Amino acid sequence: MASESEGIASVSAVGGSEAGDGMTEENVMKIMIATDNHLGYFEKDPVRGNDSFLAFEEILKHAVSNDVDFILLGGDLFHDATPSQNSLKKCMDLLRKYTLGSKTISLEFLSDQTINFVDCFNSSVNYEDPNLNVSIPVFSIHGNHDDPSGYGLLSSLDLLATCGLVNYFGKRTDLTKLDIYPILMRKGVTQLAIYGLSYIHDSRLVRLFMDDKVVMKTPDETTGNWFNLMVLHQNRANRGLKNYLPEDILPPFLDFILWGHEHDCRIEPEQHFKHQFHVCQPGSSTPTSLSEGESIQKHCGILCVYKDKFKLEKIPLKTVRPFVFKSIDLHSYAEDYGFDEGDTENKVMALVREQVEKLISEAEEKVTGHPDQPTLPLIRLRCVYENEEHMFNAIRFGQEFATRVANPSDLIKFKKLVKRVDSKSDIKVDGKAIKDMMANTRTSVEDVVEEYFEKADESDKLKIMSTKVLNEVTNRIVNRNDTTAADSILKWVFFSFFQICTSLIYI
Ligand SMILES: [Mn+2]
Structure with a gap:
């Protein structure tokens, strides 16, 4: 499989031996790819409230101006599992404005749509619905932020699908076995298979792969060649043995993986060292944490597919608020600034003030000139300290910059230096050690809840609700900001219990 990923001016620039041989617009599929838009993030903040919507609108505008065939999203369209009415309304407005219209879809x-959308509530693709006028179909899986929840197990994407604004796929209700039936589409001579896998807990997914319970239903060989694209939403970076999906585990027949969930932009497709496929990680379109990775330039991309070749055009997003991150080690300045010779607090604050000023000027370089870009910057200075006397009141300090940065209250973050002890190089890691490590690693809120009740005295154990239910409630409140979780899940539990009781009465 050949590929190129340099910027392109037009599809005619796609290289390869077959270039020029029928590679006309009718044969090239143009796909807008983006992920983790986190609509509604910080929406109540008077300064940053609209940021997530601005970036999403820019992506939609690029989709229209580049005349793409469809938009493919990698999950976390919304930040909250139950987005506010404000978020839903703004999202619907944008989708209506940019993806409905009378453009012909080729x-x-x-x-089989009934199989592709089997676990979703949209039973068919929106652009074939005679009651809708779709100009750019949007296809999306769900992420860990907008996954199905509550009574009816609905995702916010189900609501958009019911309105005909999104084609929601890759949802699974049976998590004991995953049969992935790809969406199959053709444009001229190009045939595309999209394998969608919405977010599943990493450890569960890895186990399913290891137990051969994930089956990719590839198209019949007689139907010719397909470009095999997979879209998923999992941890890609190694965050502990049970906490990520190793790329190796993915089947080698794939050509391209659109990787959602990781917010750092690594949109340039990276070929796997062993397999042929390329992994493309566009990253989020709005920062949801003030970390170094989120300060990297944000992008969306246009993926052009012609037969078995692809090319990716990276599009830098120009409406994203300037964000500069820096980490300094306070201890390394102690001598020069005389921290230990009295008046420490003021001396440290003088250093930090100097640094913040530099970051504010650096942020000016990130002003793009786009009329919609908010220019008041996000600045984060991480101050790593060893000596607690080097700390000061960061919130009060931030107020000095109240009119010059978008985040005065969390401009400065103190972090205690953790001295790591060098590990011995001759420690042998065997299979058993890894298993023990896995067994001993607490990886999530669920693990903590599980462990607590396992060790609890008999009198403290749960009697009506199982730990599974409590886990689900805790996970949703802590990780997904779903404040209705307790109410909706408990109602569902009691409703199911009531149904069982009534059916017993009738028996
Ligand atoms: Mn995300």
Whole structure:
């Protein structure tokens, strides 16, 4: 499989031996790819409230101006599992404005839609619905922020799908086995298979792969060649043995993986060292944490597919608020600034003030000139300290910059220096050690809840609700900001219990 990922001016720039041989607009599929838009993030903040919507609108505008065939999103369209009415309304407005219209769609949908959308509530693709006028179909899986929850197990994407604004796929209700039936589409001579896998807990997914319980239903060989694209939403970076999806585990027949969930932009496709496939991680379109990775330039991309070749055009997002991150080690300045010779607090604050000023000027370089870009910058200075006397009141300090940065209250973050002890190089890691490590690693809120009740005295154990239910409630409140979780899940539990009781009465 050949690929190129340099910027392109037009599809005619796609290289390869077959270039020029029928590679006209009718044969090239153009796909807008983006992920982790986190609509509604910080929406109540008077300064930053609209940031997530601005970036999403920019992506939609690029989709229209580049005349793409469809938009493919990698999950976390919304920040909250139950987005506010404000977020839902703004999102619907944008989708209506940019993806409805009378443009002709030249995609043939070839697979069985009742299978592709089997666990979702949209039973067919929106652009074939005679009651809708779709100009750019949007396809999306869900992420860990907008996954199905509550009574009816609905995702916010189900609501958008019911309105005909999104084609929601890759949802699974049976998590004991995953049969992934790709969406099959054709445009001219190009045939595309999209394998969608919405977010599943990493450890569960890895186990399913290891137990051969993930089956990719590839198209019949007689149907010719397919470009095999997978879209998923999992941890890619190694965050502990049970906490990420190793790329190696993915089947080698794939050509391209659109990787959602990781917010750092690594949109340039990276070829796997062993397999042929390329992994493309566009990253989020709005920062949801003030970390170094989120300060990297944000992008969306246009993926052009022609037969078995692809090319990716990276599009830097120009409406994203300037954000500069820096980490300094306070201890390394102690001598020069005379921290230990009295008046420490003021001396440290003088250093930090100097640094913040530099970051504010650096942020000016990130002003793009786009009329919609908010220019008041996000600045984060991480101050690593060894001596607690080097700390000061960061919130009060931030107020000095109240009119010059978008985040005065968390401009400065103190972090205690953790001295790591060098590990011995001759420690042998065997299979058993790894298993023990896995067994001993607490990786999530669920693990903590599970462990607590396992060790609890008999009198403290749960009697009506199982730990599974409590886990689900805790996870949703802590990780997904779903404040209705307790109410909706408990109602569902009691409703199911009531149904069982009534059915017993009638028996
Ligand atoms: Mn995300």
